[in-house]
Amino acid sequence: MLVRLHFYAGVLVGPFLLVVAASGFLYALAPTIENVIYRDTLFVDSDSSTTVPVSEQVAAARQQQPDGTLLAVRPAPGPGDTTRVLFGVPGLGESERLAVFVNPANAEVTGEIAAYGSSGALPFRTWLSHLHRSLHLGEPGRIYSELAASWLWVIALAGLVLWFTGRRNGSRRKPQRSGSARRRTLSWHGALGTWVILAMLFLSATGLTWSRFAGENVGELKAALDWTTPTVSTKLDATGHGGHEGHTMPAGADPAVTSWDQSLASARSAQLDGPVEIAAPKKAGTTFVVQEIGKQWPTQADSVAVDPATGKVLDVQRFDDYPLAAKLSRWGIDGHMGLLFGLPNQLLLAMVAGVIVAMVIWGYRMWWQRRPTRGHAFRLGRPARRGTWRGAPIPALAALVVVAIGIGIFLPLFGVTLLAFLVLDLLVGLYRGRSSESTAEQGDELLV
Structure with missing residues (x-):
């Protein structure tokens, strides 16, 4: 059953994985390239x-x-x-x-x-970001990347199980350089997949947090479990200040000239020592917000709310006080974008993306190498043998169905495409069954 799942998902989802990995390869290196392109401005x-x-x-x-x-x-x-x-x-x-x-x-x-x-x-990285995320097709285009993220972890885990349970000689972690062409291709596909399995699972999980449908479910789950990222309170009291008389800034007006220097000095006094963004009050009766924006490790994401009139720090939110899930989410997003460890992070992502591209190509090559070469002018590779799932224990199949339904509800595109794969597999089976019956009847007629 895993062989058939890995086969169908690999063949049909492979093009999406190929595009998302190739664009991800470019995006991983984009922050460094960006510094070169816009050097005179930055x-x-x-x-x-x-x-x-x-x-x-x-x-x-x-x-x-x-x-x-x-x-x-x-x-x-x-x-x-x-x-x-x-x-x-x-x-x-x-x-x-x-x-x-x-x-x-x-x-x-x-x-x-x-x-x-x-x-x-900046524009170069923004263009690559939209290519990677939606192929520049807007919201409809996000389906492609969500489909790739929804199936990447399934294909990877199924492939890992098959690679380590199959009857093969030699190391599972080193590609073989001898044997048939298909065996060598399989060896490269399986061995390199073993080395990057954790990275593929990481990219799949973090990619889903940005997705259209699964991302909404992730957000609702985080809210229900109180795993959301905390923020500072920006509301001033009834007097218009943090306990001081005065006037609030009119809506839509620029803050007072001195407010920027005052807010930065207040943030530094509150131990916000890294790169920061000072956000102006969004409306009358609200504060400045100074947020640390450094993405590299160790993460600095403290924030403070500053009274625009007095410069008093009214609220502080420390990254150390974030819920663990919020910290993991921040680290995961920054790691996925190649920002967490700077250039080493970018090079690692580029390497993993390159391996995924190669694995997809090797997968299609193995499919081509499995094709019948006698008696047919052109046929693609044979899928895995049918019907073996019928020998599985009923309780195991029932549990698998329940799990698949649960995952399909949480990851809607995975659920819809899994159902489509099952229907396709059924139709292929019915077609081949009828073809076999027709061939058998013709044989009986010849005997008569």
């Missing part, structure tokens, strides 16, 4: 730690973009880096903000580029 020829106030940098960006809605500021994380001042402007895509880059040493603007998501991806 970096300045200055290693001085002396900078002008953040408020002056914001003012320079505002002159460059007078009509945009000022949303947030990402002060330069280190010498030689530029500051990002983020605006909302018409015409940008979902989750995109216009980033105006400012030299922190002299407040000169070095460029403006659309930035995507919390990682601040």
Whole structure:
């Protein structure tokens, strides 16, 4: 039964896995490539730690973009880096903000580029992200990546069981260089799959958290178990401040000039020492939010709410206090994107993606090598032998059905396609059964 499942899933889902792995290979290296493409905008020829106030940098960006809605500021994380001042402007895509880059040493603007998501991806990485996620087809295109993520773990685990339970000679962890062509192909397919099995399971699980249908179920499960990522409270009290009299910022207006410097200083005093984003109040009666945005290990994701008038820290949320599931989710997402350990993370993801591409190609090659070569002008490889599942114990089959239904409900695309595979298998069986009966009847007629 595992052989048939691995066969059908591999043949029919293989193209989706091939595309998602190939695009993932490119995306894994994108953060490093991005730094080269946009070097003149992202970096300045200055290693001085002396900078002008953040408020002056914001003012320079505002002159460059007078009509945009000022949303947030990402002060330069280190010498030689530029500051990002983020605006909302018409015409940008979902989750995109216009980033105006400012030299922190002299407040000169070095460029403006659309930035995507919390990682601040620039157009090159954004294009690859949409290719990997949806083939640039919008919401309908997300089905392809969810289908690949839903089946990757099934194909991988079934293949691992088959590889270690099959009757084969030689090492299961080293490819064989002798024997028939099909045996060598199988050896490479199985051995390399063994080495990257954990990475494939990791990519499947983390990929599903972003998916359209399964992702909603994951979100509902996290909410029900209180595994969601906690956030700071941004609401000011009835006086408009954290216990102080005064006036709130009018809705839609830029924060006071000094508020940016004040909020950054307050965050530093609260031990937010890494790269941060200072988000402006979203509406009247709310606070600034300063959030650590460093993605590398060890993770720093503390956040504080700051009174826009006084600079007082009103609420603090430490990453150390996150629920374990929220921490795992953060690490998983950053690891999937190649950000958790920087360049080593990216190289590892690229290697795994390359292995998955090779395994899909080897899988199709084995199917081709199994084709009948006598008496047929053209036929594809034979599927695994039918009917062996009938010998399995009834309790085991019943348990398998219950588990499959449960997984199919939680992962809807997996459930629908699994049902389609079963129907296809049934139709193939009926067709072959009728063909065999027809052949037998013709043989009886000849005998008569």
